[in-house]
Amino acid sequence: MIDLYYWPTPNGWKISIALEEMGLDYRVIPINIGKGEQFEPDFLAISPNNRMPAIIDQNPADGGASISVFETGAILIYLAEKTGKFMPADLRGRKEVIEWVMWQMAGLGPMLGQNGHFKFYAPEKIPYAQERYTTEVLRLFDVLNSRLEGRDYICGDYSIADMACWPWILTYKRQEIDLSEFPNIRRWYDSLKTRPALRRGYEVGREFGKPSGNWDEEARKNLMAQRRPAKT
Structure with missing residues (x-):
């Protein structure tokens, strides 16, 4: 099982599409970036760059403890290597x-x-x-x-x-x-x-909404933030 920390954006869709194309079991854990959930300590523990998406693989190929991966390029390569799909072996x-x-x-x-x-x-x-x-x-x-x-x-x-x-x-x-x-x-x-798996991946999280281009003040603050909130 893959835990997918996700919000429906182009970067999020990359990974939901890959998971659908590769036929991997996964569950979606929403990270509402407009509400600032990317700055929560539990999420920062797996994605220190405070950006989604990130994943936790509960069943890594080495049989060891669960493993987290952040940054979409790293996640795509990790999943391709895990499944042996969508990346040449040569x-x-x-x-x-x-x-x-x-x-x-x-x-x-x-x-x-x-x-x-x-x-x-x-x-x-x-x-x-x-x-x-x-x-x-x-x-x-x-x-x-x-x-x-x-x-x-x-x-x-x-x-x-x-x-x-x-x-x-x-x-x-x-x-x-x-x-x-x-x-x-x-x-x-x-x-x-027209690819069915790509379409399914694109539809993941539709109930959360899609990027609208309209930010309220809270969303603007959270989406523009470049530093973690100060500890209190």
């Missing part, structure tokens, strides 16, 4: 999948996050920031579009690289990106969204 294929997972972790996700922040959440419009991040996001879309030329998936067969990237591409409408400019991404995106 050196070169494995290397390639890890490269693209890291590309998403270091580039696609953070840059889309910054782009969305300065477009929709910043209390004042900063043209320089908006131009900076919009340009970088479009550059990254160009990279992925080129990668998908003549390919059904990012790395040969469907893999954790696709699971890492799809939930962020999902935000294209909200990000005001015209996906028709990126026909290979459009084809890939539409193909993947």
Whole structure:
């Protein structure tokens, strides 16, 4: 059994999709990031970066005590290795999948996050920031579009690289990106969204709500916080 500490966001969807695709038993433990639950001591014990998602594997492959994993790239690699699914066993294929997972972790996700922040959440419009991040996001879309030329998936067969990237591409409408400019991404995106397991993973936590772009003062405080609350 996998305990999934989760809230329905692109980063959360990466892991719920992977768990569904891999056929692993899991239970969802909600972490309401708008309420600041990511700062609770019990959660920080498994995710010291105070970010969800995180997992606890109650039955690790070595037969030892339960093991926690934080950071979505690390979780995806851990689950792929645990199940032997969605990552090649050969050196070169494995290397390639890890490269693209890291590309998403270091580039696609953070840059889309910054782009969305300065477009929709910043209390004042900063043209320089908006131009900076919009340009970088479009550059990254160009990279992925080129990668998908003549390919059904990012790395040969469907893999954790696709699971890492799809939930962020999902935000294209909200990000005001015209996906028709990126026909290979459009084809890939539409193909993947027909996968039953991916759809199930995307629907996990629907009852909690989906990112709306509307923050009340409590949510703004908790989602903008960069430091842990002071101990009292």
